[in-house]
Amino acid sequence: MEFGFDNGPHLKDKDHTSKIMSRLLMALTPIIIFAVYKNGLLPYLEGYTNLYGMLKPLIIILLGVLTSITVEIIYFRFILNKKDNLIEEVKRSYALFPGLFVALTLPINTPLWLVVLGSLIATLIGKLLFGGLGHNIFNPALVGCLFVIASYGALIGARGGYLNPMEIDTIAGVTPLTNLSNINYVGTWSNIVKPFGSLRDFLLGFIPGSLGETSKILILLSFIYLAVTKVIKWVVPVCYVSVVFVMTFIIGTMNNIDIFYPLFHILSGGLLFGAVFMATDPITSPTTRIGQIIFGLGLGLLTVIFRFLSPYPEGVLTSILTMNMLVVIIDKIGAKAKFKKGYLNISLIVLLICIITFSIYIGYNLKSNTNKVDDRFNIIEIREENNKVIYEVTQKGFKGLIKANITIANDKIIDVDITSQSETYWMEMENQNYINRLINKQDDLENVDVVSGATISSNALKAMVENVLADYEVRK
Amino acid sequence: MAKGIKVLSNKSMSLNDQLVECKRPEIVYIPLVNHSKMDCECLVKVGDKVLKGTVIGRRNDNIDLPIHASVSGKVIGIEEKLYCNGEGVKCVAIENDFREKSVDLRGAKKNIASYSKDDFITILKECAVTGMGGGDFPTYIKYKSELNTIIVNAAECEPYITADYMMVKLHADEILEAVDAIMEINGIDKGIIAIKESNIEMRDEFIHYLGTYPKITITMVRNVYPIGWEKLLIKEILGIEYEKLPSDKGIVVNNVSTIYAIYKALKYRRPISKRIVTVTGERLQEPKNILIRLGTSMKNVIEEFGGYIGSSKIRFIAGGPMMGTCLDTDDLVVTKNLNCVLVIDDKDEADLPCIRCGRCIAVCPANICPVLIKDKVNDFESLKYLHPEKCIECGLCSYICPSKIRIRESVREAKKEIRRH
Structure with a gap:
């Protein structure tokens, strides 16, 4: 009888890495199907696009995956010189994921060559050059995505950005988070959520966003499935989302915004998709439970900071990549905390202090920002006469105050009557019919060109109209 | 602290049979071993007559413990045999005369509760009672x-x-x-x-x-x-x-x-001379519990009960599937701490790259981080805070690993590294 040898143990759990990866793919399938439906099929059925437009999301996803696999095959064959079992090697490296995730994090209007480039960068630089599966520090897909968005964001924006053919015609023209950043992060239901429908649309996913991130309900279902089947480290997304909720709740409350505000933050942008699929990438997240808690809390903190304090409206991508860098240190804390509870307590206290301080700081900052606008603007009186609201207001102009009576009927400004002003270049504005242009384009004031030679005066008038509208919204 | 996990039990294989006793061995080999001490002193020489219970060796470092003969007969040599931890150790070979004559330690009381604590400890020591769970x-x-x-x-x-x-x-x-x-x-x-x-x-x-x-x-x-x-x-x-x-x-x-x-x-007032060993596994003709004389060669026991089945490679394991040691021969001597011999198929499962899922850390009952230890096997400074010495070698980390990596081996390495310093 021949005797074999193995160090044991001689029983092994039935679960296998390949099964884990298939479950991950299974969880992504509904999200992929929805992405194809929402960005391709639906606009096609509604007559907004042609056959190519219908197939475009599918093409982007397939292209991402194919690029990724091709890059790995070439890399394994020619750089690592593996000839036998080439297909087996690539299979064992789960080559399709970087490309798939890159595709899902990109906007629908990304040019196809850019999808290929992003997927290439993700697979090659994000994964293979670090040593392949299990050795990369950064989430490969996010490396590719960051490259595309940072280098070619403007190009994609010019082609329509995150808006699918249908949304270009129907919705505010930006993603909810860009819209929020445009209105300086504070506002009401009607200018934060309403332009995109209701929170139900946010949940179901019929809002602008990258291919994979919009359907929050599917992401949540995937999360439950992945957590129950032990594919992902569920602690990370739970901590992550909780921190974002708490921080935006504090910020919202400080600025008298209802409870919808934190929900809006959670349901907007890539937060849920990033939290469930990117932050939990096993290779680039901490292995210790305590590390996972710290990682999740840190992600939440960074995301809120990036969303409010950086010029980019979306903070998920950058915060995950930042936290990826810290995983080694976090795991060290996690390992030490197993024997010395002090490490856990100190890091939690530090994080909690940061979370609260930054919430209050951001909340206070936004408050004073809104007050600054009010500095130059003053409401003298508001009258209501036969379904009309008349605002008697002043706004500081180029020289002294501009006084005006602004009449609103059916939620629209119908008349701007200047009662007194001492502007130097008033004639220029009257000549160009500036006031009428403001009234006509009051929904899109940003795109009203100022009168050359009277920039300050025209901006003052524009601000006056804007302030009246904002005040009217709040009072309503 | 992790609380353990459910693993496959596979106990029914050897469960329902009655206990059988294997036939008395011609020669027994008594290892001069106790716990971690692998070279206890030998107190007999070739040709000596011994009885059941004769002290043939003694551990006398910081712990004092006699080693007894399990049969009566004649010492025929000092031979190296395989011990259940996989090491070859010196054993006293005794030719059995089948007379079953015992050393009589007088002074046993009828009421076993009537000893004093000191007597109790002396009896335990003189009868060399040791942990039989392994x-x-x-x-x-x-x-x-x-x-x-x-x-x-x-x-x-x-x-x-x-x-x-x-x-x-x-x-x-x-x-x-x-x-x-x-x-x-x-x-x-x-x-x-x-x-x-x-x-x-x-x-x-x-x-x-x-x-x-x-x-x-x-x-x-x-x-x-x-x-x-x-x-x-x-x-x-x-x-x-x-x-x-x-x-x-x-x-x-x-x-x-x-x-x-x-x-x-x-x-x-006698040391035990036999113990029950579970001899089981899918590659054995008749898995069962067998009462075996200490010092018997496992090879004879397996032959007596029908031998192996099948012709492909087997794994011969002294101990259970989780903590047992795989041996490359079945010439193993039965000792007090051998509770199981397991014979199973030798199926090799290739390991995959670690995906850092952290399951080994989550299940570790000793509350250490096997995967992090694996990363730092030779880095003494890091090992100092990772505490691989706390490992009890239960094998759960290797068991749970979805990439089928033998993480316990890395932790064992790290343990050695810690000891070296």
Whole structure:
């Protein structure tokens, strides 16, 4: 009888890495199907696009995956010189994921060559050059995505950005988070959520966003499935989302915004998709439970900071990549905390202090920002006469105050009557019919060109109209 | 602290058969080994006549413990044989004369509870009672301190093994009598028998006799591995955590088979000469529990009971599937701490790259981070805070790994690295 040898143990759990990866793919399938439906099929059925437009999301996803696999095959064959079992090697490296995730994090209007480039960068630089599966520090897909968005964001924006053919015609023209950043992060239901429908649309996913991130309900279902089947480290997304909720709740409350505000933050942008699929990438997240808690809390903190304090409206991508860098240190804390509870307590206290301080700081900052606008603007009186609201207001102009009576009927400004002003270049504005242009384009004031030679005066008038509208919204 | 996980049990394979006794060996090999000491002193020379119970060797470093002959006969040599940890060790070879003559240690009392504590400790030492669950640690040392609780470990958490169950099936009353005596002698007021909640049959065996001993209770513990590990068992039953030894908190944990050895020692003042070994696995003709004379070569036992089946490679494991040692021959000597011999298919499962899922950390009952230790195997500075020396080698990290990486081996390496410094 021949005797074999193995160090044991001689029983092994039935679960296998390949099964884990298939479950991950299974969880992504509904999200992929929805992405194809929402960005391709639906606009096609509604007559907004042609056959190519219908197939475009599918093409982007397939292209991402194919690029990724091709890059790995070439890399394994020619750089690592593996000839036998080439297909087996690539299979064992789960080559399709970087490309798939890159595709899902990109906007629908990304040019196809850019999808290929992003997927290439993700697979090659994000994964293979670090040593392949299990050795990369950064989430490969996010490396590719960051490259595309940072280098070619403007190009994609010019082609329509995150808006699918249908949304270009129907919705505010930006993603909810860009819209929020445009209105300086504070506002009401009607200018934060309403332009995109209701929170139900946010949940179901019929809002602008990258291919994979919009359907929050599917992401949540995937999360439950992945957590129950032990594919992902569920602690990370739970901590992550909780921190974002708490921080935006504090910020919202400080600025008298209802409870919808934190929900809006959670349901907007890539937060849920990033939290469930990117932050939990096993290779680039901490292995210790305590590390996972710290990682999740840190992600939440960074995301809120990036969303409010950086010029980019979306903070998920950058915060995950930042936290990826810290995983080694976090795991060290996690390992030490197993024997010395002090490490856990100190890091939690530090994080909690940061979370609260930054919430209050951001909340206070936004408050004073809104007050600054009010500095130059003053409401003298508001009258209501036969379904009309008349605002008697002043706004500081180029020289002294501009006084005006602004009449609103059916939620629209119908008349701007200047009662007194001492502007130097008033004639220029009257000549160009500036006031009428403001009234006509009051929904899109940003795109009203100022009168050359009277920039300050025209901006003052524009601000006056804007302030009246904002005040009217709040009072309503 | 992780609380163990459910693993496949595979116990039914060897469970329902009656205990059989293997035929008496021609030659026995008694290893000059105890616990971690692999080279105890030999006290006999070739040609010496010995009786059952003659002291043929002695451990005399910081621990003092005799080593006994298990048959009567003649010493025919000192040979190297395979011990259950996989090492070749020096053994005293004794030719059996089949007379079964014993050394008589006089002074056994009828009432086994009437010994003083000092006598009790002396008897345990002279009869060389050691941990029969696998540790082989001298039992008398555990009783040297003040004690308040005794836990009888009948959890038998390793898959496949049913030796303790068989022991209870045959000797439940003796075991209870011994526990009661131990409690009386040591002034212990709390006696607990720990049984896995899945093992109702074993509980019933005890309940049959339990009425006589009001101070002893049965506690059902979760059916998880490694619940039989002292530290986890104490945490589970009493909610107490300790640093170094359970005796720090006045607790002593003994395996049921060890308790039976104590019974024999107290009742007859004789060391045990046989033990029950679960000989099982899908590659054996007849998996069963066998009563084997200490020092018997496992090769003969397996031949006697039908040998192996199939022709492909086998894995011959001394011990259970989780903590047992794989051997490259079946010429293994049976010792007091060998509770199982497992023979299974040798199927090789290739390992995949680590995806850092962290499951090994989540399941580790010793609360260390196997994957992080694996990363830093040769980095002493990092190992200092990763504490690989706390590893109990239960094997759960390798068991749970979805990439089938043998992480326990890396932790063992790290342990060695720590010891080197």
